[in-house]
Amino acid sequence: MINAEEGVFFLTGKDFTNAGAASSSLKGVLEKRGVPQDIIRRTAIAAFEAEMNVIIYAVAGMMKYRISNTEISVTIQDMGQGIPNIDLAMTEGYSTAPDYIREMGFGSGMGLPNIKKSTDHFVINSMVGEGTTLEFTIRLANGDKERA
Amino acid sequence: MNLQEIVNRLSLEVKTPGLDLTREVTGGYVSDLLSDVMGNSSGGNIWITLQIHLNIVAVASLKGLAGIILVNNRRPDEDTLKRAVAENIPVMTSALPTFELVGRLYALGLRCR
Numbered sequence: 001m002i003n004a005e006e007g008v009f010f011l012t013g014k015d016f017t018n019a020g021a022a023s024s025s026l027k028g029v030l031e032k033r034g035v036p037q038d039i040i041r042r043t044a045i046a047a048f049e050a051e052m053n054v055i056i057y058a059v060a061g062m063m064k065y066r067i068s069n070t071e072i073s074v075t076i077q078d079m080g081q082g083i084p085n086i087d088l089a090m091t092e093g094y095s096t097a098p099d100y101i102r103e104m105g106f107g108s109g110m111g112l113p114n115i116k117k118s119t120d121h122f123v124i125n126s127m128v129g130e131g132t133t134l135e136f137t138i139r140l141a142n143g144d145k146e147r148a
Numbered sequence: 149m150n151l152q153e154i155v156n157r158l159s160l161e162v163k164t165p166g167l168d169l170t171r172e173v174t175g176g177y178v179s180d181l182l183s184d185v186m187g188n189s190s191g192g193n194i195w196i197t198l199q200i201h202l203n204i205v206a207v208a209s210l211k212g213l214a215g216i217i218l219v220n221n222r223r224p225d226e227d228t229l230k231r232a233v234a235e236n237i238p239v240m241t242s243a244l245p246t247f248e249l250v251g252r253l254y255a256l257g258l259r260c261r
Contacts, residue, residue: 017227020206024235027210037191037212044210045186052182105199110183117187 002033006066011054013080016104019055022063023047026074033067039138042118043072046136049111050076056101057081058131071120073137082128090116090124149173149257151215151238154194158252160217160240163229167238173214175261176253178246182207189213190261196250202228209235219246 007029009022026047030040047063054061058080065074083089090112097107116122119136126132152169155162162169174192179185180199189195191212197204200222208216215238218224224232224239232239242249 016201016203019203020210023210024206041191041211048186048206048210049183104201104203105180105182105197106203108181108183110181110187114183114187 002069004066004068005029005033006064008065009063011051011058011061011063011076011078013055013057013059013061013078015055019052020048023051026063026065029065029067030072035067035072035140039072039140043074043138045118046115046122046138047074047076049114050074050134050136052106053111053132053134054078054080056097056106061131068140070141071137071139073135075133075135077131077133079131082130083124083126083132084128086124086126151194154253154256154258155240157256158242158244158249160242163224163239163241164232164237167233167236169215169238171214171238173258176250176258177213177260178250185213186211194253194258196246196253198222198246200224200228202231204228205231205235205237205239208232208237213237215240217242217249219244219249 027044058078061078063076092113093109095107095109101107120139121137124134150170150172173194177189177193178196180197185207192214194215195213196217198219218241221243
């Protein structure tokens with residue numbers, strides 16, 4: 001039995017130099033805890049996509065995580081433009097990213113679907129003009145999602 | 149097949165000196181869309197892309213990829229290489245365009261898996 005642990009990383013909009021750092025740190029925490037590789041990979045996918053959304057679309061945000069013996073839960077909250085239509089945003093291929101973002105290989109409209117596919121539970125709440133909060137959970141008890 | 153063999157067989161130029169190239173390559177994945185690579189590549193894959201900015205290193209590191217090959221003699225940014233060395237992600241370049249390079253990797257026995 002290992003104790004639950006939690007932490008927070010701060011994210012800055014448009015800071016592409018450090019993009020992915022929070023997700024890497026979270027991955028490091030999971031590795032140190034001896035979490036199975038496939039669960040680490042799924043968490044890394046979801047965390048990275050959520051982190052990039054903050055970098056690309058928001059002014060600032062934070063990634064909070066909590067790891068218990070049964071699950072990893074992550075909340076990414078941002079101060080940003082918000083999402084007017086979440087169903088549309090969840091549609092694979094739909095993106096509002098500007099051209100320079102797309103040229104970097106981001107903004108392909110696969111981020112939110114990737115998060116959904118990689119996690120056991122995923123909710124997204126958004127207020128236009130205020131920001132977006134995204135929460136996902138990955139179960140540790142049984143790795144029953146095959147996608148790594 | 150390990151990375152060093154691929155480097156030798158395809159005359160790749162290694163841009164990240166000092167990194168261990170004996171790591172096993174499990175397969176290959178080709179994409180210039182980072183979310184595609186995040187979602188669909190597998191750990192241990194070699195990633196073929198034309199993206200040269202430093203965020204490719206984060207993707208490769210998070211997914212546990214074996215390395216990155218840049219096509220068409222694309223020159224990686226200095227920041228990319230520094231980050232790649234720090235994160236232990238080998239970056240190689242090839243003069244070949246993607247189609248040719250991937251064809252040769254396939255002929256060497258690599259698959260998408």
